[in-house]
Structures are given as structure tokens and as C-alpha cells.
Amino acid sequence: RKEVEQDPGPFNVPEGATVAFNCTYSNSASQSFFWYRQDCRKEPKLLMSVYSSGNEDGRFTAQLNRASQYISLLIRDSKLSDSATYLCVVMGGGSYIPTFGRGTSLIVHP
Amino acid sequence: GAVVSQHPSRVICKSGTSVKIECRSLDFQATTMFWYRQFPKQSLMLMATSNEGSKATYEQGVEKDKFLINHASLTLSTLTVTSAHPEDSSFYICSARDVVTYEQYFGPGTRLTVT
Numbered sequence: 604r605k606e607v608e609q610d611p612g613p614f615n616v617p618e619g620a621t622v623a624f625n626c627t628y629s630n631s632a633s634q635s636f637f638w639y640r641q642d643c644r645k646e647p648k649l650l651m652s653v654y655s656s657g658n659e660d661g662r663f664t665a666q667l668n669r670a671s672q673y674i675s676l677l678i679r680d681s682k683l684s685d686s687a688t689y690l691c692v693v694m695g696g697g698s699y700i701p702t703f704g705r706g707t708s709l710i711v712h713p
Numbered sequence: 714g715a716v717v718s719q720h721p722s723r724v725i726c727k728s729g730t731s732v733k734i735e736c737r738s739l740d741f742q743a744t745t746m747f748w749y750r751q752f753p754k755q756s757l758m759l760m761a762t763s764n765e766g767s768k769a770t771y772e773q774g775v776e777k778d779k780f781l782i783n784h785a786s787l788t789l790s791t792l793t794v795t796s797a798h799p800e801d802s803s804f805y806i807c808s809a810r811d812v813v814t815y816e817q818y819f820g821p822g823t824r825l826t827v828t
Contacts, residue, residue, distance in 0.1 A: 635815050646806050646819040647757070690757070694815060701747065701808075701817060705756040 606630060607693050609704035616711055620681045624707045626691030627673045634695030636674045638665055641688045641706065650676075650689070681711045715741045717809050719820030726797055726827055733793045734823045736807030742787040743809035747817070748780075751804045763790040797827040 609626045616622050636653035651658060653674050657666040664677040674693075678685055688706040716739040726732050736746055744765045749757040761782050762770045769782035781793040794801055804824050808817040
């Protein structure tokens with residue numbers, strides 16, 4: 604089983620839709636979780652950290668489920684500009700080396 | 714957010730030559746930086762972890778003598794691709810980790826093409 608797994612997609616949604624991605628991790632001792640966004644041929648950019656209590660930033664909501672070992676990202680009212688690959692990153696559990704998922708591709712169409 | 718610069722952004726070199734890539738954290742200190750490689754439509758692959766003042770830790774399968782890493786200060790790490798070959802052509806990205814939040818900030822990447 605891979606350490607961090609994501610559905611590669613693509614998720615193809617119309618503007619205004621709500622879309623959610625999950626990311627599962629195998630190391631139960633993991634401590635830090637993040638969502639990054641990567642546009643084609645660009646570097647990843649931090650979207651948001653994921654806290655135990657969950658966090659929200661505008662249209663984006665991230666949640667952590669430790670019992671089931673997954674994190675989620677919810678995007679409400681999708682915009683065309685949200686089209687990108689969303690990477691989840693897990694860190695900790697004895698190592699502070701970040702582990703990336705393969706990313707989930709999102710395509711928002713008019 | 715924090716800023717990480719990377720230089721050069723794009724380089725074309727001939728097979729057999731060496732290329733040095735710099736990664737700088739501009740407004741924070743980073744005791745740890747990471748070097749990644751990304752091939753088209755694939756995920757980021759961690760190559761090595763660079764620790765200030767000590768030797769880098771390389772991932773399995775990454776040749777330390779081919780990919781030389783130097784982390785001489787809290788704001789600068791360099792990756793030198795020695796005796797480059799066409800198969801080394803890739804997108805090389807560095808990241809610096811904030812010592813307080815553990816959030817990583819990525820440089821803009823260097824696209825290396827070896828002819």
C-alpha cells in the first residue's frame with residue numbers, strides 16, 4: 604500500500620459546483636497535513652494546512668479524520684481558475700520528510 | 714506566504730557538463746530544504762533532504778556522487794547535476810521548510826534540458 608494515496612481523477616465539474624477530494628495515508632503516527640495546488644508546469648503552492656479541528660479558507664474547507672486516516676478538501680462554488688492538480692502532503696510519524704500524493708486533477712468547465 | 718527563489722529557471726546544457734541550481738529562502742531561515750524532480754505528468758519525487766551544516770540524505774536510487782548537494786547557510790542550498798545526460802532532463806524543484814510551522818514553500822523550479 605502506498606504511503607499517501609489520491610484518486611488521480613480528473614474530476615470534471617461545471618462552474619459553481621461543489622467538489623471534494625480525499626487523500627488516505629498509511630502511517631497512523633503522521634502529524635502534519637497539507638494541501639498544495641500545482642498548475643501545469645509550475646511549482647506546487649501551499650493551499651492550506653489541515654488541522655485536527657478542520658479549517659476553512661473562503662470556498663475551501665480541509666478536514667482531517669485520524670480514525671480513518673484520511674484528509675479531505677472541499678471546494679465550493681468552483682471557479683474556472685480552480686482547475687489544477689491538488690496534492691496532499693503528509694509528514695511526521697518519526698520522520699519529518701514530507702510525502703506527496705500523486706495529486707488529483709480538477710477541471711472546472713463553463 | 715514565504716518566498717523561495719530558484720536559479721536558473723531554465724537551463725540547456727550539453728551532455729557531460731555539470732549544472733548548478735541554487736535554492737534560496739528569501740524571508741525566513743530554513744535548516745532543512747528538499748530537492749525534488751518531476752517528470753511530465755508524474756508526481757514529485759523526493760531526491761534528497763538537505764540539512765544546513767551537514768551531509769544531505771539521499772533517497773534510495775538517487776546517486777549522491779551525481780547529484781551533489783550543499784547547504785552552506787540557513788538560506789541557501791545548491792544542487793549540482795554532474796556529468797549530465799539526456800535522461801537527467803527534468804523539472805527540478807526545491808522547497809524550504811519553515812522551522813516553526815513545518816509548512817513547505819517551493820521554489821519556482823528549474824527546467825533542465827540536456828542535449
